[in-house]
Amino acid sequence: MIQNLSRRNFLTRGSAAVSAVWLSGHWPAIVAAAEHAHQAAKSSAPLKFQFFTPEEAAEIDAIAARIIPSDETPGAREAGVVYFIDRGLTTFAVDDQKTYREGLPALQARVREFFPSLEKFSAATPEQQDQVLHSLDERTAPARRDSQSGGASSFFHVVRIHTIVGFLIDPDSGGNHEGVGWKVIGREPEHMFQPPFGYYDKDYAGWQPNPPSAEKTKA
Amino acid sequence: MKLDLPKYKTSDEVDFVIVGSGAAGGIMAKELSTNGFRVVVLEQGPYLTESDFVHDEVRVIGEDLLTNKPRLQPTSFRKTPNEKAKPQRALVYGRLVGGTSVHFTANFWRFHEIDFVERSKIGPVPGADLRDWPITYADLEPYYTKVEWEIGVSGLAGASPFDPPRSKPYPMPPLPVKGSGVIFERAARKLGWHPFPAPMAILSQPRAGRGACINCGFCLSFGCEVGAKSSSLATSIRMAEKTGRCEIRPNSYVHRIEMDNNGRVTGAVYFDEQRNAHLQKAKAVVVCANGAETPRLLLLSANKQFPNGLANSSGVVGKYLMLNSGGVTEGVFEHPLNDYKGFAVSRVLHDFYELDPQKVGFYGGGGLDARFDQTPIGFALENWPGVWKDHSTSGDRSQLPPGTPRWGKVFKDALAHNFSRTMEIFAHGTSLPVETNSFSLDPDLKDAWGLPALCLTYKDHPDDLKLWTWQNQRAHELLDAAGAQKKWSHPVKESEFAVHLLGTCRMGNDPKTSVINSDHRTHDVKNLFLCDGSSLVTSGRGQPTMTIEALAFRAADRITALTKRGEIT
Numbered sequence: 001m002i003q004n005l006s007r008r009n010f011l012t013r014g015s016a017a018v019s020a021v022w023l024s025g026h027w028p029a030i031v032a033a034a035e036h037a038h039q040a041a042k043s044s045a046p047l048k049f050q051f052f053t054p055e056e057a058a059e060i061d062a063i064a065a066r067i068i069p070s071d072e073t074p075g076a077r078e079a080g081v082v083y084f085i086d087r088g089l090t091t092f093a094v095d096d097q098k099t100y101r102e103g104l105p106a107l108q109a110r111v112r113e114f115f116p117s118l119e120k121f122s123a124a125t126p127e128q129q130d131q132v133l134h135s136l137d138e139r140t141a142p143a144r145r146d147s148q149s150g151g152a153s154s155f156f157h158v159v160r161i162h163t164i165v166g167f168l169i170d171p172d173s174g175g176n177h178e179g180v181g182w183k184v185i186g187r188e189p190e191h192m193f194q195p196p197f198g199y200y201d202k203d204y205a206g207w208q209p210n211p212p213s214a215e216k217t218k219a
Numbered sequence: 220m221k222l223d224l225p226k227y228k229t230s231d232e233v234d235f236v237i238v239g240s241g242a243a244g245g246i247m248a249k250e251l252s253t254n255g256f257r258v259v260v261l262e263q264g265p266y267l268t269e270s271d272f273v274h275d276e277v278r279v280i281g282e283d284l285l286t287n288k289p290r291l292q293p294t295s296f297r298k299t300p301n302e303k304a305k306p307q308r309a310l311v312y313g314r315l316v317g318g319t320s321v322h323f324t325a326n327f328w329r330f331h332e333i334d335f336v337e338r339s340k341i342g343p344v345p346g347a348d349l350r351d352w353p354i355t356y357a358d359l360e361p362y363y364t365k366v367e368w369e370i371g372v373s374g375l376a377g378a379s380p381f382d383p384p385r386s387k388p389y390p391m392p393p394l395p396v397k398g399s400g401v402i403f404e405r406a407a408r409k410l411g412w413h414p415f416p417a418p419m420a421i422l423s424q425p426r427a428g429r430g431a432c433i434n435c436g437f438c439l440s441f442g443c444e445v446g447a448k449s450s451s452l453a454t455s456i457r458m459a460e461k462t463g464r465c466e467i468r469p470n471s472y473v474h475r476i477e478m479d480n481n482g483r484v485t486g487a488v489y490f491d492e493q494r495n496a497h498l499q500k501a502k503a504v505v506v507c508a509n510g511a512e513t514p515r516l517l518l519l520s521a522n523k524q525f526p527n528g529l530a531n532s533s534g535v536v537g538k539y540l541m542l543n544s545g546g547v548t549e550g551v552f553e554h555p556l557n558d559y560k561g562f563a564v565s566r567v568l569h570d571f572y573e574l575d576p577q578k579v580g581f582y583g584g585g586g587l588d589a590r591f592d593q594t595p596i597g598f599a600l601e602n603w604p605g606v607w608k609d610h611s612t613s614g615d616r617s618q619l620p621p622g623t624p625r626w627g628k629v630f631k632d633a634l635a636h637n638f639s640r641t642m643e644i645f646a647h648g649t650s651l652p653v654e655t656n657s658f659s660l661d662p663d664l665k666d667a668w669g670l671p672a673l674c675l676t677y678k679d680h681p682d683d684l685k686l687w688t689w690q691n692q693r694a695h696e697l698l699d700a701a702g703a704q705k706k707w708s709h710p711v712k713e714s715e716f717a718v719h720l721l722g723t724c725r726m727g728n729d730p731k732t733s734v735i736n737s738d739h740r741t742h743d744v745k746n747l748f749l750c751d752g753s754s755l756v757t758s759g760r761g762q763p764t765m766t767i768e769a770l771a772f773r774a775a776d777r778i779t780a781l782t783k784r785g786e787i788t
Contacts, residue, residue, distance in 0.1 A: 066626070137626070139625060168596045173277060185595060185639070193435070195395040197557045198555045204401050210413045
C-alpha cells in the first residue's frame with residue numbers, strides 16, 4: 001500500500017477510494033512515502049532527450065541559463081530545466097513543438113544578424129546573448145514587424161515561461177532537479193511544517209483579546 | 220471499511236436528483252439522504268480522492284486537474300450587453316466531486332446582520348438594484364453553527380468586536396498564526412483596528428476521522444492530501460455516502476432538466492463519460508451547480524412553457540451577478556516570514572465592514588486579511604497560469620515589485636530575496652447587484668458537447684471600484700505601520716474574470732424580480748429547487764462559501780419539511 005501511495009504514483013493512479021478514516025490514521029505514513037519519493041526523484045534525472053537533438057538542447061540550455069543564470073547559486077542549468085522542457089514538449093506542452101521548431105532557427109538568424117561572425121547563440125558571450133534576448137523581449141524591445149522576429153519573440157516568451165516553471169516546480173514533477181530552484185528562493189523542501197514558520201512569529205506571545213470596549217468604528 | 224453504496228437505475232424515480240456536488244450540493248446530499256430520501260448526485264467532474272492531490276503546479280493549475288477545462292468548456296466575455304463577446308477564459312470553478320470547496324482558500328466568515336438588510340438600512344444605490352433578503356441573519360444563525368460543527372471550522376468566538384451574535388463557540392481553536400498574521404495584528408493594533416484569528420474551514424485538530432492541517436503550503440488551488448481542508452469531498456459527500464441512500468455519480472454532465480405537461484420537472488438529462496445521454500428520473504430536482512452553471516442549466520432547459528429558460532418567468536435568471544471586489548497589496552519585510560508554509564490566511568479585520576456612505580462617498584464595505592497564497596511559480600511568473608495556458612502576454616499577477624526585470628540575474632536575485640519576505644494584504648469587498656452583469660448563453664460559441672457556452676457580461680459598479688481603491692489605501696497604512704520595506708498595490712481595474720459566482724438566481728418574495736423563494740423553491744416550478752452562490756441577494760463582503768453552506772443546511776430543512784407535508788408532489 002505504501003509504495004502505491006508514493007507521490008510519483010499520485011500522477012498516474014486512478015481514483016481508488018481511500019477513506020478519510022484510513023487517511024487520518026495513516027497520513028504520517030503517506031507523508032513519509034512522499035518524502036521517500038522526493039529522494040527517489042533526486043537521483044532520477046533523465047539522461048536522454050525525447051524531443052531535442054543534442055545540438056538543439058545545447059542552445060535551449062544556453063537560453064535558459066540567461067533567463068535564470070548560474071552564479072554563486074544554482075540556475076536553470078543546475079535545475080535541469082532543459083530536461084523539463086524536453087519532456088514537456090512530448091507531454092503537457094506538446095502544442096508548443098512548432099514554436100520551438102520554428103523559433104530556434106529564427107533566434108539563430110537574429111544572432112547572425114547582430115553578430116555576423118557567430119554561428120549560434122551558444123557561441124556568443126553572455127553579454128551578446130543578453131543583447132539578443134533583450135531584442136526579443138516585448139517589454140524591453142521596440143516592436144519589429146518582420147514575421148521572423150515575431151516567431152523568435154514568441155519563442156523567447158515561451159522559453160522564458162517554461163524555464164521559470166521548470167526551475168520552481170515541485171521537484172517531484174520532473175523539473176527543479178534536486179530542488180535547487182526552491183533552495184535559491186528559500187523554499188524548504190518539505191511538504192509538512194510546524195510553527196513558528198519564520199522570523200516574525202517566533203516570538204509571538206499568544207493571542208491577546210482586543211480591547212473589550214471597542215466600538216464599531218465608522219470611517 | 221467498504222461502504223455499501225447504492226446504484227440507482229436512471230428509470231428508477233428517486234426522491235431527489237441533485238445537480239452538482241460542491242459546497243451546497245454536498246450538504247444537500249448529506250442532509251436529504253440522512254433524512255431518509257433516495258438521492259442521486261450528478262457531478263460533471265471526476266471522483267478524485269486525497270491520493271490524487273499532488274503539488275504539481277503544471278498539472279493542478281496549468282492543466283486544470285481540479286477545475287473547469289477551457290478547451291472543453293470555452294467561455295466568452297464582454298463588458299456590456301451591447302457588445303459582441305470575445306472568446307476568453309472568463310471563470311474558474313472546481314469541476315470534480317466536492318466542487319470549488321476542494322481547492323478554495325477556506326476563509327469562512329459568517330455574513331453579518333447588515334448583509335441581509337442593506338436596502339432598508341441604506342436605501343437605494345443609483346445604478347444598482349440592492350434588495351433585502353427574505354430571510355435575516357437570525358434565520359441563518361443556527362445553520363452557520365451547523366456548518367462550523369458538522370463541516371469543521373477553526374476560529375475564536377468573540378475575538379472580533381464586529382462579529383454577529385452566535386449561539387455556540389467554534390468547535391476548535393484557530394490555526395497557528397503565520398508571520399503575516401503577526402505583522403498584521405501588531406500593525407493593525409497600532410492603528411486602533413481590531414484584528415482577529417481568521418475563521419478557516421481547515422482543521423486545527425484531528426476531528427471526525429480527519430487529520431489536522433500539516434501546513435504543507437499548497438492550499439489555495441490545491442486539494443488537501445490529508446483531508447484537513449473541510450471540503451464537501453472530505454466531509455458532506457462522505458457522510459451522504461454513509462447513509463447508504465445516496466449515489467454520487469461522477470462524470471455526469473447535466474445539460475437539461477425535463478418537464479412534463481403539468482409543469483413539474485421529471486428529472487435531469489446528462490451526458491456520461493462516453494457522451495451518451497441519460498434521463499435520471501426524480502420526484503424533485505435540486506440544482507447546486509454554482510452561480511454560473513445553475514443559470515446556464517435553466518437557460519439550456521427552455522421549453523414551450525418557459526421559452527426564456529426554465530423557471531425564468533421573471534427574466535432575471537443569470538442576472539445581478541456579483542463577483543466580490545478583491546484588492547491585493549504586497550509588502551516586503553526585512554526578515555524571512557516564510558509565509559509559504561501553512562495555509563493562506565491567519566488574521567483578518569472587519570473594522571471597515573460597514574462604512575458610512577456619507578463619509579466615504581460610496582456604498583460598500585469589506586474585510587482585510589493577511590495572507591500568502593501563491594505557489595513558487597505563481598510568485599515568479601506574471602499572469603500565471605494564463606501565460607501557461609495561452610501564452611498571453613498580458614497580466615500583472617507576479618508578486619515581484621513592479622518594474623522588476625522578468626529574466627536574468629536581477630530577476631533571480633529578486634526571487635531569492637522576496638519569496639520568503641513577502642506577504643499580501645487582501646481586501647475583500649462588496650459587489651453591488653447590477654442587472655446587466657450576468658451569465659448568459661453565448662449565441663455562437665459552443666462547448667465540446669455542442670452546447671452554448673457561458674458568456675460573462677460584467678462591468679463593476681463605480682462604487683465597487685471606489686471601495687477597492689479605498690481599501691488598498693488602508694492596506695498601505697497598515698504596511699506602513701508594520702514597517703514594510705516595500706509596498707505596492709496591484710492596479711484597480713474592471714473585472715474580466717469570475718471566481719465568486721453570486722446572485723444569478725436570487726432569492727426573494729416577489730416572483731417578478733427573483734427566481735427562488737425563501738425555501739429555495741423556484742417561484743415557477745413546484746418541485747424545482749436551487750441552492751448555491753446563485754441564491755445570494757447581496758454579495759456580503761467576500762468569502763461567500765460559509766453562507767452558501769449555511770443556506771444549504773437551511774434549504775435542506777425546508778425541502779424536507781415541504782416533502783414530508785406532501786407539498787412538492
